[in-house]
Amino acid sequence: MTDAQLSESYLQDAFHSYLKSSLTQAKAEHLLDADVLSSAEGDLMITGPALCLYFAALRCTTNPPSVPLPRHTKNSQPMELSYDNCPAAFVSFLRVWSNTVPAIQALAPEHQHDLARMICNLEPLVTPLQPSLNGIAADLRAVAIEISQRRSFQDRYASDLQVALDSGNPPASPSSKRAAFVPPPVYEASPASSASSSPRSSLDGHSHSPQSSPQYANHNLPPQSPSYLSPPGSAPASSASSGFPPRSPSILAANSPAIEFIRETLYASLADALDHTPALRGLLKTDPPRAYFASVAFAVLDVATTSMTADGAVIGVLGQNLTLAQCPPELRPFMAELAAIGRAARELQEEDDVTAMQCAQRGKAIPASRMDRVRAMLEQGVGGAHDRQERDEGRRSVEGRAVSFTNRINALSLGMTRLKAFRERQGDVFKVLAGIGA
Known part of the structure; x- marks a missing residue:
């Protein structure tokens, strides 16, 4: 990793910041209702990240496409995720997303809204259907599937959903609905010196290992x-x-x-x-x-x-x-x-x-x-x-x-x-x- 590359943890924080706002906006636009957000349905793991990628494409202002990242503080310099500073683990995600940005931004507003509906498994409103929407939605959901398998995403998704559920309510009166999403078990590989040993599982979703390397904890898990x-x-x-x-x-x-x-x-x-x-x-x-x-x-x-x-x-x-x-x-x-x-x-x-x-x-x-x-x-x-x-x-x-x-x-x-x-x-x-x- 070069000095110019952003850390994976920095990007994870940025992604979940945008994911909270994306889910909240989807709720406000009635793309996702409280029952869906509080459910533990497997497809919700795909819908959330795909919406985040969709809204990021709408915000993009660069060519080639890059992702504007949220500032850590008010005085922080603006920063964007590009091929120059993207960690290797996320380059493939960035590549597929980048290919969708020109097509998304070229859509008429009503077709952009239909794309968001399709990502949320809702029927499009405009007929006949714009043919390119199927391909764009498929690409965004495919990247979302990849993201949903990362442990760093799974461990934080319930709190992202809860933020969206609580949105629109006074701080002292959070939503009565609770996000039912529970991360899957953690499986940790055996030490390299014992290659034939089997993984161990943790039913409570946490590793039994006292220590894990950052790379393993973040994305090198089943x-x-x-x-x-x-x-x-x-x-x-x-x-x-x-x-x-x-x-x-x-x-x-x-x-x-x-x-x-x-x-x-x-x-x-x-x-x-x-x-x-x-x-x-x-x-x-x-x-x-x-x-x-x-x-x-x-x-x-x-x-x-x-x-x-x-x-x-x-x-x-x-x-x-x-x-x-x-x-x-x-x-x-x-x-x-x-x-x-x-x-x-x-x-x-x-x-x-x-x-x-x-x-x-x-x-x-x-x-x-x-x-x-x-x-x-x-x-x-x-x-x-x-x-x-x-x-x-x-x-x-x-x-x-x-x-x-x-x-x-x-x-x-x-x-x-x-x-x-x-x-x-x-x-x-x-x-x-x-x-x-x-």
């Missing part, structure tokens, strides 16, 4: 999405080569609750994810948070594309089926989304095949497919894969379909793994994954 994982259940044949122990059928009885069935089916696919994506094994050593997050995302994609029937049932572990009608009402949205992801994946694959055939018939080189780009983003994050696979190849659609689809997979992972059943045996899968990566 992300939100897989933090509630349990070990895979009845693993497929490939699981033996992947290092996953076979599971006894007694662990999942015929009358097990539907959520346990879904959980074990998802985690059984982790073996295939590691077996079919060799890069994940190396990533377990070099970037465990990304590896953990990517493994879950690939498992969701695998189940959605290989284990769903035409009528939305899941063909799961032990050859059992779970239909949508058998699923408790609170789980049906997850089942429906799994099936929808499977259908969307098949549509993308069919379109990729048509494009490849057309290029071959014309004697042109076959470009990377949308599904290839989706897998790259699942593995590397949008910041790592965005420029190389989306823009340089010139195949990025204005609707940002590959990014949107990747976000959909990640959002489902966030929602599913926050369920209580996923938290019950959360630490074991990290032991398995850590052993594979050792």
Whole structure:
């Protein structure tokens, strides 16, 4: 790090300062109501940071885009976040955000407002829809997903939400609603001298380690999405080569609750994810948070594309089926989304095949497919894969379909793994994954 680079802690403070104001403004504009702000819904982890990025784009006055940072004191000099002073950990975020700024500022005010509504999962008001809004919203939400997995964000998000909830009330009469968001457990890596040791979890959301390096505490931790994982259940044949122990059928009885069935089916696919994506094994050593997050995302994609029937049932572990009608009402949205992801994946694959055939018939080189780009983003994050696979190849659609689809997979992972059943045996899968990566 050079002297010109800002510290990560400085940027974290600045981000959360803007996040509080962004959430407060969204509440004032009725983009988010008190019930949403006080909820513990997984998607709220995406919406908040995405709104912050949106408002930052509106404030930007430089070219190339940079972020004006809040002053520490009234006498502090104005400062902006740019490529010249951005810490390495945030460069990929800045790059993707910068690409959205000209497009956001070029929008008419009514379309800018519709973009904010789309970020908050609200229907746009202007018809027909401005086509570019889908792609812009997808990029902002993709960066927000990356931010939401950082421990520094998770530990402070509840207080950010509470500030927004209390806004508009007299200081002596704060809101009666309390932010229900609770950070996921902390998992800390074993000492380097014991590479085969497994991570430890802290159910109260705090590390049991007496000391942690700033880098590790800030961003080198397993992300939100897989933090509630349990070990895979009845693993497929490939699981033996992947290092996953076979599971006894007694662990999942015929009358097990539907959520346990879904959980074990998802985690059984982790073996295939590691077996079919060799890069994940190396990533377990070099970037465990990304590896953990990517493994879950690939498992969701695998189940959605290989284990769903035409009528939305899941063909799961032990050859059992779970239909949508058998699923408790609170789980049906997850089942429906799994099936929808499977259908969307098949549509993308069919379109990729048509494009490849057309290029071959014309004697042109076959470009990377949308599904290839989706897998790259699942593995590397949008910041790592965005420029190389989306823009340089010139195949990025204005609707940002590959990014949107990747976000959909990640959002489902966030929602599913926050369920209580996923938290019950959360630490074991990290032991398995850590052993594979050792």
